[in-house]
Amino acid sequence: MRRAIILALGVAAIVLPNGALPTSAHALTADFRACLTKARSEPANADCARSEQQRQEARLKAAWTRLRTASRVRDGQHVALLEAAQKRWETFRQDHCRFVSTRAIGGYSQVYWGARCTARLAEQRVTDLNQRLKAYKR
């Protein structure tokens, strides 16, 4: 009986390597989806999420720098409001993703969920910042 359970778990681990993945993939970028399609284990899934996180962090940094520079057409009060909002967003993202990552305690799955959440919110923030940029260019 014990051997049967161990065997079943082993088969499930091979056949369902992406068992922990969400049913809705709408939030994932094409690069991330392509990486996950090739991934065959939890460590590989976590690597995909970390790569996605790095990609989105680089985009976020560039978008924020562009916006911060463009916002200088306005006065110091406006720039201060903009910076305060960005700081609060960082804190929100950190705590939200900490919460999301705890859907799996420990191991690669927790890494996967944390990195995926961080990347997802960064991607959304980049869209917001880029849209805001248009207001300074009018």
Add this chain to the structure above:
Amino acid sequence: MIRRIHSLLAPRIAAAAFAAGLAMFGNAQAQAMSPVGQACYEQATTNAQMMACAGAEYERQEVALNRMVGKVKEELAVADKRRLPRFEIALRRWRGWRDAECAARADLVRGGSAAPLVRLRCLASLTERQSALLKESLE
């Protein structure tokens, strides 16, 4: 007669200017609206009516968010109560960010009559987005 025409047209002209200002600055952020909110907004012809639509939309989104927060808490109570404090911290942080973000967006039209409307639409839009994010966390 001229005074009557003026009194009839003035609110519409003001609303058009208001909407133009919103389109130029405040609407630079995509701000989604529920179909009810959109219909209300399309029929509004004065600043006051637009404000009323935006206020009602914000209230609708707050109600929807509170419902979603309740669902997440129910789920956590069943699945893992230890995650509840983290969820509440995250929610507080989100409110802090939303208010700061909407203050910054409204500041794009500082001093203008569109500023309170931009702020309200921003609050409604980000509240709607948070509901969607929490829904995702349940999947």
